[in-house]
Amino acid sequence: MQSKMTSKTIWLVLLFSLFLMGADNGDQSGEERGKLLEQQKQLSARLTTLKREQDYLVFQRTMYASDSKYLILNMSKKTGQLKYKNRILKNFHFERVSVSGRVNRLTRGALTLTQKIEGDRKRKLLVFDKSLVMQGVHAPATKLETGIPRFSLSKKDFRSVYYAIEPGAKVYIML
């Protein structure tokens, strides 16, 4: 009878210690889990940055090999460059034009010049993929689809850019 009791006690002690070990392991794994999640978050952010960088570098490589002039627009600095291969041909500033209604958000990346419009009173517009419109300082006299973000350049700068590029030319948007 006594040996039975001892055996039960041993069993219980063993099980309880196992339970305690399990609880301790749970704490450790929780800590590791937290670390891994944080690492995963940081790596995902780094991957996004690296992919963006790669996209821009690939764009540059393509344009260096191309025989076409192109634009780089830095949205945060509101500055742009007209480039040919690796050479800057022109630097310019631009402003966002406020338009009524909801305006689509611009995304980072390349767009293509799809239309060069010469509207009434010789007011010119450059339309990129129905996603971006560039114009001179004056409001355009041409009706456009709503929701397209618009940017204006000084009259002189816009004329230079307007005649420098042809449909098919690329613009790279940097946010």
Add this chain to the structure above:
Amino acid sequence: MTVKENRIKMDDGRLTRAVHEEERGNIQPSGHPSIVAFFPCLRTSVVIVMVQVFAVLSCPAGAETVTETTSIEKLRSDVQSLQGQAMQLDEGNKGLRNMLRDIDDDDLYLVVDTESNRLEMRQGNTIVLTAKVGTGSRQFVKEDRGRSWYFESPMGSLTVLGRERNPVWIRPDWSYVEENMPIPPRNDPDRFVPDVLGKYAILLGNGYKIHGTKWKNLLGTHFTHGCVSLGDDDLEIVYKSVKTGTKVYIY
């Protein structure tokens, strides 16, 4: 469960039936001994199971141990895979950056904007000089015999082919047509005119040059026959800065 069903179960085994009877509080006192009597060690087992159940219930972390281990394993492998991807992208980007750096140079080059009639001398990202220029008038001249000329500056990527000091202008046919004068033979002395192109000329090919002008008040407009005209001071700086092979971009 009906009594009939119980009997059918009884054919399969007494134990099953006994448990059911116990559940219904209908234990038969005779002929059917309890389960504990059959298995004396069952009491210990029940205690162990109860302790286990208690342990599992009192510790949710313990309850999820298996799932958690799996999710940590998955997290570990995800992180490893992300690290691999990041390393690969980083390497790729390094290669691209090096390639672009090799293409990039710090050479001096000229840019002529024919819309705003401006010349920029650039080196890398730095603008060394900005100057007003005269570019092609964008006008036609027609000869009675049917020849015509359109005066536009040459567009595109050009190269400096040579430089001249005190250049002499060799009057082309259109110059005589423009002034309604008879066209002289090719080597006629009247064709060689000094002192109209300024002190220096930079040769761009096909007769096009960057040179000086007598009509300085017209700088900043379209007034030339296709050449790029510069003021004296700017011309001297540009002449002394460029060399054969310097790129000139006219747009």
